[in-house]
Amino acid sequence: MAKYRIALMPGDGIGNDVMDAAQLVLDKLALDAEYVHADIGWEFWCQEGEPLPQRTLDTLKTCDCGLFAAITSKPKEEAEAELCPELQGQGLIYRSPIVRLRQTFDLYTNLRPCKAFKGNPLNYRDNIDMVVFRENTQGLYVGVEFHPLPDEVRAALKAHNDRMGVFDNVPGEDIAVSCRIFTRAGCRRIMRAAFEYAKTFGYPTVTVVEKPNVVRETSGMMVREARKIATDYPDIELWETNVDAMVMWMVKNPQDYGVMVASNMFGDIISDLAAQLVGGLGFAASGNIGDNLAVFEPTHGSAPKYAGQYKVNPTAMLLATKLMLDWLGETEMAQRLEAAIAAVIEEGKVRTYDMQGDASTLEMAQAIADRL
Ligand code: NAI
Ligand code: MG
Numbered sequence: 001m002a003k004y005r006i007a008l009m010p011g012d013g014i015g016n017d018v019m020d021a022a023q024l025v026l027d028k029l030a031l032d033a034e035y036v037h038a039d040i041g042w043e044f045w046c047q048e049g050e051p052l053p054q055r056t057l058d059t060l061k062t063c064d065c066g067l068f069a070a071i072t073s074k075p076k077e078e079a080e081a082e083l084c085p086e087l088q089g090q091g092l093i094y095r096s097p098i099v100r101l102r103q104t105f106d107l108y109t110n111l112r113p114c115k116a117f118k119g120n121p122l123n124y125r126d127n128i129d130m131v132v133f134r135e136n137t138q139g140l141y142v143g144v145e146f147h148p149l150p151d152e153v154r155a156a157l158k159a160h161n162d163r164m165g166v167f168d169n170v171p172g173e174d175i176a177v178s179c180r181i182f183t184r185a186g187c188r189r190i191m192r193a194a195f196e197y198a199k200t201f202g203y204p205t206v207t208v209v210e211k212p213n214v215v216r217e218t219s220g221m222m223v224r225e226a227r228k229i230a231t232d233y234p235d236i237e238l239w240e241t242n243v244d245a246m247v248m249w250m251v252k253n254p255q256d257y258g259v260m261v262a263s264n265m266f267g268d269i270i271s272d273l274a275a276q277l278v279g280g281l282g283f284a285a286s287g288n289i290g291d292n293l294a295v296f297e298p299t300h301g302s303a304p305k306y307a308g309q310y311k312v313n314p315t316a317m318l319l320a321t322k323l324m325l326d327w328l329g330e331t332e333m334a335q336r337l338e339a340a341i342a343a344v345i346e347e348g349k350v351r352t353y354d355m356q357g358d359a360s361t362l363e364m365a366q367a368i369a370d371r372l
Pocket of ligand 2: 268269272
């Protein structure tokens with residue numbers, strides 16, 4: 001029996017192209033794993049009315065982790081129109097498979113390392129090595145929202161907070177409320193994950209990125225818990241930064257930062273900025289990590305205009321593969337993979353179009369495999 005069981009979920013469009021690249025590299029690494037294919041994506045929405053079929057959830061339950069590439073999603077009307085005729089008019093609603101995976105398996109950590117590889121013409125600056133930990137299950141994206149605002153919700157809010165009186169003259173129809181919900185346990189576990197990562201990979205600082213001077217209760221809770229957790233890590237410095245200042249610092253002095261940790265929306269924003277500083281979508285990988293399962297993915301989408309052309313950059317997918325190897329505890333293999341990626345980028349002979357090269361997805365993956 002193989003040591004690991006890994007679900008491969010290529011999904012749609014270039015998801016298939018980059019998954020082929022990952023398989024090529026995994027074969028060369030000879031990871032002791034059994035790979036199982038799992039269905040996900042637009043095709044399954046159209047044919048079955050469900051982009052993340054139950055059988056895929058069942059498969060994932062039998063796996064150590066999943067490697068996912070990319071999916072297509074479309075607005076409501078288009079989604080309905082592309083359903084097969086038998087399924088139309090039944091009120092089926094498209095739900096994001098990634099969000100559902102995060103919720104189903106409580107994948108509370110979204111990990112996004114952003115490293116500037118030497119020689120990458122798309123780097124904003126060299127020497128950037130940031131790792132964003134974004135809380136993935138709570139905060140503003142939790143989905144507790146009201147519009148129109150029901151009278152009983154308004155009354156309850158008003159009974160507990162005078163500020164609500166400011167809106168007395170605004171009809172419910174004209175007010176929308178989205179709740180930003182943090183739990184202490186939620187704050188603690190993302191913070192713990194960030195500090196553990198800093199310790200394992202030798203980062204000297206963890207920066208908590210919030211806004212506690214204004215959003216006192218939620219951001220405040222995150223910062224207070226950060227200070228408590230930090231006492232368990234005397235060798236790592238805790239820095240506290242407001243999110244608005246942080247985006248300025250990230251542009252001005254990105255090389256100063258290491259591990260950063262933030263709640264869901266702030267983490268979403270700073271991780272996209274961090275990714276862009278090191279080359280953008282072709283280089284941005286992420287891990288969705290829970291206590292029992294993790295799913296690794298490039299952050300780009302299915303780029304339909306390049307689907308099946310084997311033209312796009314496989315680096316993001318291969319960096320997702322590297323994160324997976326780290327998570328499995330195969331750190332030596334993970335380091336070798338990252339070193340091979342770095343060497344090929346630095347040498348600059350085999351590059352995809354986004355780096356002004358003319359290599360195909362698989363040629364670049366092969367060049368990386370040859371370096372292993
Ligand atoms: P996208 O990420 O698919 O592509 C945008 C553009 O970025 C591409 O046209 C291409 O120029 C460039 N690009 C993306 N990946 C690249 C790579 N590996 N190498 C080089 N260049 C790359 O985003 P878009 O066009 O907004 O969305 C297309 C579809 O993907 C939509 O259906 C969207 O809903 C879905 N999507 C899925 C995501 C996921 O699976 N996690 C994330 C983002 C979008
Ligand atoms: Mg985002």
